Amino acid sequence: MRINLLPPEYRPKPLVELRRVFLLTGAIVVLLASLAFFGWNYLTSNNLAERIAVLEGQIAVYDPAMAELEGLEAFIAKVRQWEKEVEEIGGLYPPHQEVFWSLAAALPQEAWLTEVEIIPGEKLTVRGNSLNFRAMGRLLENINGVAFFQSSFLKEVREVTQDEVTSYQFEIEIEAGGDLN
Numbered sequence: 001m002r003i004n005l006l007p008p009e010y011r012p013k014p015l016v017e018l019r020r021v022f023l024l025t026g027a028i029v030v031l032l033a034s035l036a037f038f039g040w041n042y043l044t045s046n047n048l049a050e051r052i053a054v055l056e057g058q059i060a061v062y063d064p065a066m067a068e069l070e071g072l073e074a075f076i077a078k079v080r081q082w083e084k085e086v087e088e089i090g091g092l093y094p095p096h097q098e099v100f101w102s103l104a105a106a107l108p109q110e111a112w113l114t115e116v117e118i119i120p121g122e123k124l125t126v127r128g129n130s131l132n133f134r135a136m137g138r139l140l141e142n143i144n145g146v147a148f149f150q151s152s153f154l155k156e157v158r159e160v161t162q163d164e165v166t167s168y169q170f171e172i173e174i175e176a177g178g179d180l181n
Contacts, residue, residue, distance in 0.1 A: 096118060098148060099116075099118070099124065099148070099176065100116070102146045102148045102149065103116065103126065103143075105142070105146065106139060106142035106143045106145070106146055107139060107142070108135045108138045108139055108142070109135075110130055110131045110132060110134075110135035111128055111129065111130040111131075111135040111136065111138075111139050112128055112129055112130075113126055113127070113128040114127050114128050114129060115127040115128075122175060122176050122177075123173065123174065123175055123176065124173075124174050124176060125155075125171060125172070125173050125174075126171070126172045126173075126174060127169070127170070127171050127172075128169075128170060128172075129160075129167050129168065129169055129170070130167065130168045130170060131167055131168075132168070133168065136154065136157070136168065136170050139172070140152055140153075140154060140172065143172070143174060147177070148176060148177055149174050149175070149176055149177060150175045150176065150177045151174070151175045152172055152173065152174040152175070153172070153173055154170060154171075154172055155171040155172060155173050156169075156170065156171040157169070157170050157171075158170075
């Protein structure tokens, strides 16, 4: 057995102490992990900086197109507003175009109209000329066949002879199915 009479501070220490080895190993692992973490963050931030630069370049390219698109959207909104105003103005006038298209579709070739009078209360009076009675009959039949008109009747017929040509002046009263006010 060996007895060491030296005070503890002067006693020789072992060269390798287990606690120091773990502490040194832990410090090295923490140092390497932090270096790896900072290296990864550095590379990631450089990659993100490159992406940001590319996106800024693309934004610079698309900015004029976006400004033009915004101008077009404003113009489209203005056109839609104009269309709405035109529809409002059109709503102030009676829908006579449908009456005229229906009359034009019903008119045979041998007859022509000289006057169309729209009487408030869903009636209209049509005056015209024809070369023969059959054309007036076809006109009445065609008018009665149009869905927009409810009924029609021949009010007056006059025979007119001018330069040896005989024609017939007629007046037809038509009751329409739509609103003529």
